[in-house]
Amino acid sequence: MAFYKWTMGKSYSIDDIQQINMKVTEKEKGLFKMSKFKDPLYFEEGFFYLVKAIQKLQSTITDRPVLIAISGPSGAGKTTLANKILDFFSKATSLSMDNYLDTSKHVIDENFDDYRLVDFDLLKKNLKELIEGKETKTPLYDFRKSGRYAYETTKCKAGGIVLLEGIYALHDQIRQFFDFRIFISGGVHYDLVKRIARDISRTGQTPKESFQQISETVYPMYKAFVEPTIKYAHLKILNRFNPFAALLNPTYTLKTTEKVTEEAILKVLGLDEKYKPKYTQYNDIYIRPPSDIESDEESNSDNNSDSNSENQENNEKKNEKNEKNEKNEKKKEKNTEKKEIKNKKNDKLQVKKKKLNRYNSFGGRKSSFVKDYIRVRNNISSGTYEVQFSQILQQDDFIITPTLDFEVSVKILSGLLSLGYHIDATIKRKLKRFSNGEITIDVDTFVQMKNITYVQIKGKKRETVQEIGNLLGLEGKYVRKSYIELYFDYTEEKIKTRELKKIKKKKKN
Template identity: 35%
Template sequence: MAQDTSRGAEAPRRPYGLLRDQFQLVKKKDSNRYEIVPVEDTLSFEKGFFIVIRACQLLAQKNDGLILVGIAGPSGAGKTLFTVKVLNFVPSIAVIPMDNYNDSSRIVDGNFDDPRVTDYETLLDNIHGLKAGKSVQVPIYDFKTTSQTGYRTVEVPSSRIVIIEGIYALSERLRPLLDLRVSITGGVHSDLVKRVLRDIQRAGQDPEEIIHQISETVHPMYKAFIEPDLQTAHIKIISKFNPFSGFQNPTYILKSTRSSTDEQIKAILSEKFRETKEETYDIYLLPPGEDPEACHSYLRMRNRDGKYNLMFEQWVTDSPFIISPRITFEVSVRLLGGLMALGYTIASILKRSSHIFCDDRVNVKMDWLEQLNRHYVQVLRNLNRRTLSKF
């Protein structure tokens, strides 16, 4: 591959400094077109965004015709979010999601992540049409009906930049056409949460069905077909997008190890309080690749009265409060095997015996954790911090 002197700032490359100085352009082999030298380090979501914008600008300056960008990654990694962010910054680009090229007649056992589902013939026809300067008809796909519902017209954008976004956007059939290859990953744990939330909203699927599908089809397909393609990316981005960040109504928990009697708790409640007892078993699952000493994002499967719930949770401490946005799905115990197939391991199983007092304002739990030999008093309610501080 012949080296070219074109650089991000027309200056010698250096390891530190402005983002635009951290990559350079080279000519493609047997071609007059330029591409960027692959960036060695993985980049954060924000840094990757600015690098991609700058790379697109430079490629548009050096190359004639259409600038084709492929953005790929596993389901739920943040590809669409990233693409929308780029589109908001450069409205004159065109975006073609590969999901629109799903052919429902090719779907086997509900596996939308099989590469054979993609209608590459239509996709490639559309790409070649745009490269020839023509407007094209891009299919519109409805995930709830699993069918194409029509077409939309896509014209060559004024920026000449077209983004192909999808799990197979860096596949072997597309790579020769791409001027810039971008991969986005987020780790199995965050990808799992985001995929579940996305498919509930988009396809109306049951949470357990989604997670079972991930363990049985999505993850194996990722390891076999997607992950190798991602290694060819010019720019590799790690998305730490937090699916809990949009929760506007956190639960405030006031937790204490001090000893309290039943009478003391009853004294702060209304006369019509309710009193119950329950036992729960919490199975804590360590996400793949996480250090058990440093992990703060254990997945919890809770068994109460024979019913299982999968709990996605993130804690933010602001002493004496733990702000705990939480998502809970009812599942079957069979799901545990699917999660372990994804690489989760059982870190601990804790038995919790609870004596609960509650009224219309507040819920007070006296917890006994058998394995830890500890008592806790826990106060929780969707109250403001000032009100909760009185307990």
């Protein structure tokens, strides 16, 4: 787990960990500061230590409620985390920043994620009154009507908890109110899909409309104004949930390179000899999400910024003590310079090692490092584009792909690239499809891979897919990798062969 990276192999009890991470110090009268966790935690572990942190704060702050802020991108799980805290603590009140939208202000290009639309004045008034133990009138917002429709009375007594969740919960206008600050993310890829699913149910938008809004307004605002606030969080949580299973039933796929005749396919599917398969040509463009708070480089930069402020006071005291002895001070400075040079060298070596692990020695990407992709499918025949969110799961001979697919405009691809997505591969496919409504059999030919042909048996019922495969005599002859993994394996081998040929030529010469 990420949490144990910084322990450097030492074993700590829960009490030790609490003492390390949960020191509460009084900055000014009535304002408290809690130590930060140095690494992102996964959801379950993060929730455990969040509860411990709140309990620690409650034992220290007794004359007012404890204020907790939960920030992160749309769809990351902020509301889920807030609801878990409400279930755990009986004296807890939750505020959603969604309710503080003020659409009486000018909305530019339907960008409802613009922080300038947040009614910070009312939010600060509500927070101040809750801190003072007073009743306060908090707003309610209707997303379908795009407007504030009512107010409700909210109060929280001393010893209770006030939660604020929203993408701008760590904004500089309100950050100072909170005793403990959390940043939660599922990674951009997950957050994107979860946001689309939420918008469909909450605002009545179609997936296409939601995706377009996200690519043009939501994520540009996130990258510019939300992501930079990660450094102010005491605790970073990675919510690696799987939203796909909740959207649609998974498709079970068996894949093989064995030759299967059309007659055999028609027979097992119960189709007439006059049946005409569907012919299509695709360009499958695989784009990889930008890095999120899990990335080592970002995590390290956050750790440095966290530790700098915490170690500043100690460094000043050490400098004062060493002023009397200039010679020793110079020696120490030289030693620290040497250590810094060594550390920089070690950091560079670590980065190189990670790159070597991710890529083979000839520069190709390894299929073992394939994670989650968004596949933008360009149907060459019709000229249309389709976004396909999918997460590849492998079990026995099956490739299991819960998916959410919908048609988009070509602008979406450029929009994703502007958000930091990367094109990792473009695969040209010629497809011949047979289907009886329950089972689909695709005969796929890959142009770049020497026209290698794969036969895919796909369906919603695992047993039926297995039975069709057995009838075709394919048992024990299945390929267990996705197309993107197979493509990377092929290109890796191709690069390796090419480089070896170059080496042989050099030796001959």
